[in-house]
Amino acid sequence: xxxxxxxxxxxxxxxxxxxxxxxxxxxxxxxxxxxxxxxxxxxxxxxxxxxxxxxxxxxxxxxxxxxxxxxxxxxxxxxxxxxxxxxxxxxxxxxxxxxxxxxxxxxxxxxxxxxxxxxxxxxxxxxxxxxxxxxxxxxxxxxxxxxxxxxxxxxxxxxxxxxxxxxxxxxxxxxxxxxxxxxxxxxxxxxxxxxxxxxxxxxxxxxxxxxxxxxxxxxxxxxxxxxxxxxxxxxxxxxxxxxxxxxxxxxxxxxxxxxxxxxxxxx
Numbered sequence: 001x002x003x004x005x006x007x008x009x010x011x012x013x014x015x016x017x018x019x020x021x022x023x024x025x026x027x028x029x030x031x032x033x034x035x036x037x038x039x040x041x042x043x044x045x046x047x048x049x050x051x052x053x054x055x056x057x058x059x060x061x062x063x064x065x066x067x068x069x070x071x072x073x074x075x076x077x078x079x080x081x082x083x084x085x086x087x088x089x090x091x092x093x094x095x096x097x098x099x100x101x102x103x104x105x106x107x108x109x110x111x112x113x114x115x116x117x118x119x120x121x122x123x124x125x126x127x128x129x130x131x132x133x134x135x136x137x138x139x140x141x142x143x144x145x146x147x148x149x150x151x152x153x154x155x156x157x158x159x160x161x162x163x164x165x166x167x168x169x170x171x172x173x174x175x176x177x178x179x180x181x182x183x184x185x186x187x188x189x190x191x192x193x194x195x196x197x198x199x200x201x202x203x204x205x206x207x208x209x210x211x212x213x214x215x216x217x218x219x220x221x222x223x224x225x226x227x228x229x230x231x232x233x234x235x236x237x238x239x240x241x242x243x244x245x246x247x248x249x250x251x252x253x254x255x256x257x258x259x260x261x262x263x264x265x266x267x
Contacts, residue, residue, distance in 0.1 A: 002026055006035040006048070006187045013044055017194035022156075023185040024163030028052070033086035036074030039189040040082050043200075046074045047188040051157040051165060053172035053181075056090045057131035059144040062117035064131040065167040068093060069153035074226075075192075077204040084226030089150035090132040091143075094172075097123040097132075102247040110137025127173075157184035241267045 005023045012019030029035075032048045039046025052067030068088040075083040091110050100107050101123040112126030112133055113119050119138055120126055135146025158165025163184030170179045192199035213222040236242055244252075249264065256263035 002029045002185055006038050009187045010039055010042060010044065010189045013189035013191055017191045019189040021187050022161035024161040024182060025180065026163065026183045026185055027181045029185060031086065032070040032072035033074060033084055035187055036072045040074040040076045043076055045190040045192055048072045049153045049157055049186040051154050051169065051184055053169050054167050055094055055132055055172055056134055056150060057113055057117060059134060059139050059147045062115065066150045066154060067169065068132065069150040071153060075203055076200055077207060078200050081204060081207065082226060083203060083207060083224060084229065089135050089146055089153060091135055091137055094132060097126055099245065101127060102251060103245060110141060156186040
């Protein structure tokens with residue numbers, strides 16, 4: 001349904017220069033950037049946002065009342081290059097903490113807090129009763145900005161669309177199956193040529209200038225949004241598959257046995 005929603009926005013954009021649509025009654029819609037790429041492939045700027053189950057603790061709070069609330073902006077450049085920002089409004093996605101717990105590793109500062117709202121480096125304390133911190137981490141490091149950004153997504157997604165929002169979205173970890181998720185999503189498509197000619201050339205120049213900056217010693221160079229994902233996709237294609245940590249494979253094998261289904265087969 002959300003694919004057709006973004007398609008509607010793209011069609012509106014083609015006739016007016018701007019297309020904006022929202023969806024409600026939705027669920028997890030996958031990768032936010034996917035919907036922006038739908039627009040980019042047609043020479044348009046694509047913007048996509050979604051709210052999610054509350055797993056993020058607002059600045060100065062103890063309870064999770066907002067989601068990771070992803071934002072994506074995709075813009076076309078030249079020679080099939082493009083700018084691709086796709087990010088959560090929490091410091092990290094929840095999955096990174098699950099990976100850290102499987103590996104038995106601590107998490108970096110700024111990722112999450114315990115049930116008392118205190119910053120924690122223990123992924124278990126964050127996942128079991130605590131919550132993720134907004135983008136920026138604690139209040140001292142600017143986490144209130146991430147809180148405001150996530151709240152803005154709620155405004156455009158859940159509140160604007162008439163779907164659920166914030167603490168009214170069902171829990172992700174212990175969902176009430178009798179309750180509809182009713183997530184809200186926001187989609188926008190912009191035709192850059194309506195605003196001024198030569199957008200893709202300027203976009204390409206912007207990216208190339210940043211990629212050409214002198215890098216900090218020990219790094220592989222300055223990147224722009226979308227570069228890491230393109231590199232990872234190319235690496236997966238070259239090796240013919242995706243690398244998983246042994247702890248993750250073990251968990252999946254145990255789950256397969258529990259569900260009486262075939263386990264994943266390594267290449």
